[in-house]
Amino acid sequence: MDKTSLTILGCHSSIPTEKFYPTAQILEMKGAFFLIDCGEGTQVQLRKAKIKFNKIVHIFISHLHGDHFFGLIGLLSTFHLLGREKSVYIYAPKGLKEIIDVHFKWSYTRLKFCIDHIELSSKKLEKIMETEKVEVYTIPLKHRIYTNGFLFKEKPCHRKLNMKEIKKISSIKIEDYKNLQLGKDFRTKEGRIIPNYQLTLDPPKILSYAFCSDTSYYFPIIEQIKYVDLLYHESTFLKKEEDRAIKTGHSTANQAACIAKKAQVKKLLLGHYSNRFPNFKAFEEEAKEIFDNVEASEPLKTYYLDE
Amino acid sequence: MDKTSLTILGCHSSIPTEKFYPTAQILEMKGAFFLIDCGEGTQVQLRKAKIKFNKIVHIFISHLHGDHFFGLIGLLSTFHLLGREKSVYIYAPKGLKEIIDVHFKWSYTRLKFCIDHIELSSKKLEKIMETEKVEVYTIPLKHRIYTNGFLFKEKPCHRKLNMKEIKKISSIKIEDYKNLQLGKDFRTKEGRIIPNYQLTLDPPKILSYAFCSDTSYYFPIIEQIKYVDLLYHESTFLKKEEDRAIKTGHSTANQAACIAKKAQVKKLLLGHYSNRFPNFKAFEEEAKEIFDNVEASEPLKTYYLDE
Numbered sequence: 001m002d003k004t005s006l007t008i009l010g011c012h013s014s015i016p017t018e019k020f021y022p023t024a025q026i027l028e029m030k031g032a033f034f035l036i037d038c039g040e041g042t043q044v045q046l047r048k049a050k051i052k053f054n055k056i057v058h059i060f061i062s063h064l065h066g067d068h069f070f071g072l073i074g075l076l077s078t079f080h081l082l083g084r085e086k087s088v089y090i091y092a093p094k095g096l097k098e099i100i101d102v103h104f105k106w107s108y109t110r111l112k113f114c115i116d117h118i119e120l121s122s123k124k125l126e127k128i129m130e131t132e133k134v135e136v137y138t139i140p141l142k143h144r145i146y147t148n149g150f151l152f153k154e155k156p157c158h159r160k161l162n163m164k165e166i167k168k169i170s171s172i173k174i175e176d177y178k179n180l181q182l183g184k185d186f187r188t189k190e191g192r193i194i195p196n197y198q199l200t201l202d203p204p205k206i207l208s209y210a211f212c213s214d215t216s217y218y219f220p221i222i223e224q225i226k227y228v229d230l231l232y233h234e235s236t237f238l239k240k241e242e243d244r245a246i247k248t249g250h251s252t253a254n255q256a257a258c259i260a261k262k263a264q265v266k267k268l269l270l271g272h273y274s275n276r277f278p279n280f281k282a283f284e285e286e287a288k289e290i291f292d293n294v295e296a297s298e299p300l301k302t303y304y305l306d307e
Numbered sequence: 308m309d310k311t312s313l314t315i316l317g318c319h320s321s322i323p324t325e326k327f328y329p330t331a332q333i334l335e336m337k338g339a340f341f342l343i344d345c346g347e348g349t350q351v352q353l354r355k356a357k358i359k360f361n362k363i364v365h366i367f368i369s370h371l372h373g374d375h376f377f378g379l380i381g382l383l384s385t386f387h388l389l390g391r392e393k394s395v396y397i398y399a400p401k402g403l404k405e406i407i408d409v410h411f412k413w414s415y416t417r418l419k420f421c422i423d424h425i426e427l428s429s430k431k432l433e434k435i436m437e438t439e440k441v442e443v444y445t446i447p448l449k450h451r452i453y454t455n456g457f458l459f460k461e462k463p464c465h466r467k468l469n470m471k472e473i474k475k476i477s478s479i480k481i482e483d484y485k486n487l488q489l490g491k492d493f494r495t496k497e498g499r500i501i502p503n504y505q506l507t508l509d510p511p512k513i514l515s516y517a518f519c520s521d522t523s524y525y526f527p528i529i530e531q532i533k534y535v536d537l538l539y540h541e542s543t544f545l546k547k548e549e550d551r552a553i554k555t556g557h558s559t560a561n562q563a564a565c566i567a568k569k570a571q572v573k574k575l576l577l578g579h580y581s582n583r584f585p586n587f588k589a590f591e592e593e594a595k596e597i598f599d600n601v602e603a604s605e606p607l608k609t610y611y612l613d614e
Contacts, residue, residue, distance in 0.1 A: 014385075014388050015350075015385050015388055015389075016350060016351055016381065016385075017351060017354055018351055018354055018355060040347060040348070040350075040378070040381045041347070041348060041351070043322075043323060043347075044323055044324060044325055044348070047324055047325055048325060064413045064414050065414050066380065066381060066384040066410070066414060070380060070381045070384070071347070073373065073377060074323065074347045074373060074377045077373040077377070078321075078322050078323075081321050081322055082322075093413075095412075095413030096413070098409055098413070099406075099409050099410060099413060102405055102406050102409050103373070103406060105402075106371045106400075106402035106403070106405070106406060107371050107372050107373065107452065108451075108452050144415075145414065145415050
């Protein structure tokens with residue numbers, strides 16, 4: 001199983017240019033590839049990152065401003081042209097289904113695969129997806145229009161069997177393994193208790209990722225994203241443009257760092273930079289004054305959650 | 308005034324990749340910049356070609372398959388974000404207005420500029436636009452869905468005044484210039500006739516451009532595009548895949564050349580290549596067997612119509 005990681009496809013705001021790509025990222029968690037937002041050009045960035053389209057099954061769209069979803073219709077269309085049959089699940093604000101449907105209506109396209117639209121409209125935290133290994137929650141954000149961030153949490157794993165030790169105890173049968181994985185001690189025929197920790201190893205660490213973009217400086221998210229391993233928090237502006245951030249429903253690098261500090265996250269990634277700042281290292285420097293483990297995200301770079 | 312020219316932004320079909328861009332081109336004619344089709348990534352290609360967004364006023368969309376318009380909503384959104392106030396005129400099949408409106412409805416965007424939708428639905432040739440210097444007609448094409456090509460024709464210009472000769476005749480007044488430009492002879496007070504050709508110069512050559520994509524091999528267009536200076540005709544496939552061309556409503560390079568030859572055009576440009584042919588010079592070679600003045604179009608290359 002590959003390591004849990006986040007690959008940035010685009011981390012700029014509003015207008016795509018030759019070098020700046022709007023928001024899109026791939027979270028690889030427990031073998032699944034989650035696409036989060038899908039700005040124009042996402043499919044080309046996916047190719048550059050060598051991520052196979054067919055691995056993407058769940059797509060999360062934060063809100064319906066163009067720089068977060070204008071690449072989606074093209075990506076779905078490409079899925080169709082490549083002969084995809086596997087279903088796609090799209091978690092997005094109400095409205096996206098209508099937008100997608102009207103495109104395919106006028107091109108008279110009958111998709112070869114199903115799209116399952118999970119339309120979001122609640123302003124409260126919701127669990128929106130769950131697999132055997134991962135669960136996903138909305139993070140209600142504060143922006144100019146209805147917007148959600150997303151919290152991805154790995155589920156606790158069972159303890160790993162320590163076969164070297166288990167084989168030393170002849171009375172342990174295969175039927176006992178499940179209880180050992182669940183952390184239970186073992187009782188021999190003679191009534192001797194062997195503590196679980198002698199027969200099993202710790203499971204891999206449980207990791208979590210919070211995506212928060214776009215949003216104003218917004219304290220209610222802190223409780224929900226507490227202690228996450230990686231927080232991506234938008235920083236459209238620098239502190240000197242805080243007025244502009246307030247007016248447009250965005251945050252500064254300074255504010256993103258304050259959120260990270262209060263939530264005691266392990267690492268902060270910045271992004272959604274305004275195109276007016278060509279050197280996005282300035283965002284990192286500003287945030288570092290408040291929160292040390294911070295990095296300004298870069299297109300096509302992969303960040304590992306357990307590092 | 309700049310020369311009449313065509314700049315290719317994208318000339319591939321269906322799926323955008325790192326190197327292949329779907330259909331989009333800019334025709335510069337008599338000082339106007341006409342955008343023809345607008346596949347995903349067009350706004351980035353416009354930046355690379357250093358074409359100012361504000362120069363684009365008239366946009367022509369051939370049909371509602373994604374590789375011909377998925378970049379349009381992003382471009383319009385960028386116009387808005389850049390503070391555009393000048394109106395945009397969009398000539399496109401019925402349906403595009405609904406697609407654009409639904410996007411801006413859900414993003415709660417009130418555009419700062421007007422979009423004037425000229426919705427096309429006739430299957431007959433129509434004059435759809437006219438300025439003082441240019442007129443544009445639809446070229447009804449044969450494809451899987453309703454599709455138009457476009458014929459751009461410069462209007463005849465007045466003759467140019469030959470000021471060196473005019474100044475030799477003291478009785479010619481400024482009020483007489485208009486008649487001279489219209490080709491009339493001049494009669495002096497003494498009744499002497501000075502023929503027009505002695506006082507004026509030939510006007511610039513009238514140029515015409517025909518865009519035909521996407522289309523099957525379709526003879527009815529020949530009459531309409533006869534003698535154009537430049538014909539862009541799709542050639543999605545090579546001759547060896549003629550069956551596939553018929554099935555999908557496209558043409559081969561060989562067929563595009565036959566159309567060019569029958570229509571006696573001055574030059575043929577090929578495009579809309581299937582991604583399965585990475586070397587698009589093969590299209591040019593195939594067409595050259597039938598029609599000599601042919602070129603396989605390339606992204607970001609400019610072709611001059613009076614060369």
